[in-house]
Amino acid sequence: MAQDEVDRLTEAWRHERPDLDVSPMEVLSRVSRLARHLDRERRAAFAEHGLEPWEFDVLAALRRAGEPYELSPGVLLGQTLVTSGTMTARVDKLTARGLVSRRRDEDDRRAVRVRLTEFGKKSVDAALEGLLANERRLLAGLGAEDRKRLSDLLRTLVLPFDDAPS
Amino acid sequence: MAQDEVDRLTEAWRHERPDLDVSPMEVLSRVSRLARHLDRERRAAFAEHGLEPWEFDVLAALRRAGEPYELSPGVLLGQTLVTSGTMTARVDKLTARGLVSRRRDEDDRRAVRVRLTEFGKKSVDAALEGLLANERRLLAGLGAEDRKRLSDLLRTLVLPFDDAPS
DNA sequence: CACAAATATCTTGGCGCCAAGATAACAGAC
DNA sequence: GTCTGTTATCTTGGCGCCAAGATATTTGTG
Structure with missing residues (x-):
């Protein structure tokens, strides 16, 4: 080797x-x-799909949440590992680009609801497929068994972080 | 699991x-x-040793180079994967902190020589030991055989990047 | 030698991030 | 209801990074 x-x-x-x-x-x-x-x-x-990595991270979290593709900034924080100030700026820019919409929560007027637009959903779906295609290419050197072994070993190392609140 | x-x-x-x-x-x-x-x-x-990660990266490259712990910014670029403007700023700050010294190369007056100071050497040596101690702790969940397997699998994935000039 | 191209480093401008604090709204104790 | 503490989000200031271009010097060609 x-x-x-x-x-x-x-x-x-x-x-x-x-x-x-x-x-x-x-x-x-x-x-x-x-x-x-x-x-x-x-x-x-x-x-290739007109998205920055940080844009994908936010859109993907909303997409994974399922219908109606709507989460609060606070929940998005936890999923993307950034601070609240960063998330405010991200949602600002995503709103300006028309990828998400932002509106005040009527029940709790401190809170905000960020929702994927149709354009946002199409963008993140396409970007995800592109990402996976490329990742498959990067993993081509490994057989199915090696991939399993590798992901199991990595899980062992990551688990202590995911469990404990770092 | x-x-x-x-x-x-x-x-x-x-x-x-x-x-x-x-x-x-x-x-x-x-x-x-x-x-x-x-x-x-x-x-x-x-x-714990008074260094930022980006400071360690530069100092460590100089330390690894061996006596007289001196490299040009251009060589440091290649080792740390940052751009030239970033390296200029890094060397500025490291010089201000007394961790490295910078002087013009007499043979090629375009060039510069960045050299570890005694303080820089002591700092990076101590920081390295702290880093390794912590890394051993993080790997404690894995036996020697698993570590070997893991590093071999990772090498397979990294090699295409290290070979090709991405 | 003179000039064009290459090389090594530095400068500038803009972006995304974090930390810390500010603001607004809610929730519980009394 | 009112006060106090908590929660959710936003604002501000500063840092490190990159991209692109500027500057200074050297190298190669004739």
């Missing part, structure tokens, strides 16, 4: 800091670096 | 879009989400 960047990186560390065990990097640095590459892939895939 | 966020996410998609095969997400969304959690962990680990 050919060397990747992380192999070169750990080799350099072992040369400079032979007293340390840098093996944890072999797993975790690969996760971080792969994620950075995936970010770029996502950006490219969504761009 | 308990459900993680990605399990819930794919379940929601399968309910709303039963026509699509969302299984690629089971691998790649876990990679992205785990990476986000790791970012926070890194930030916390480095903060």
Whole structure:
């Protein structure tokens, strides 16, 4: 198997800091670096459907919620891992683009309801298909069994974060 | 095995879009989400040694280069995956903090040499040890064999990116 | 040598993010 | 009903990033 960047990186560390065990990097640095590459892939895939990654994240959360594709900013916060100020700005821009609509909740007038427009729904549906097509391409090097093994191993690492409120 | 966020996410998609095969997400969304959690962990680990993640990235590249811990901004670009403008700003701030020094290259006066100071070396060495200690903790749920399997599978996915100049 | 192209770095402008605090509305105790 | 604390959202200020272009220097060609 050919060397990747992380192999070169750990080799350099072992040369400079032979007293340390840098093996944890072999797993975790690969996760971080792969994620950075995936970010770029996502950006490219969504761009073909006129969406930014952060736009997709919000629209997808609404789409997953099912009819009537409507959630409050507070619920969207939890799903997208951003702060409330960021979410306000996101909904502003999505509203300006006509991808979502925003209206005050009549029952609780502090609250707001963000709803997918028909245009928003079409956009996110198309973008999702593009994303999945590209992800299938990226995973082509792995057989079904390896994918299962990989996702199980990753779940083990993620679980402590998803359980505990980080 | 308990459900993680990605399990819930794919379940929601399968309910709303039963026509699509969302299984690629089971691998790649876990990679992205785990990476986000790791970012926070890194930030916390480095903060104990007075460093920001982006500071560590630059200092670590210089440290890995070995004596005399000196590289040009151009080389640092390649190692840290940021643009030249970003690197200029980073070196500015690191210089202001006394973690690196910057001087013009005498042989090629377009070029610059960024060198780790003694303070920078001490900082990055300490931060690295803290990072590794924390990473070992995060990997505690996995045996040696699983770690090997995981890093091999991840290498397979990363290699196409590291080879091709994306 | 002179000039065009390449190279290395820096500058500028704009965007998205977070942290912290401000605002508005609700809910419970009395 | 009124006060106090809580909740939901928005506003402000600052930071780090990128893209694109500017500047300075070197290299190659004739």
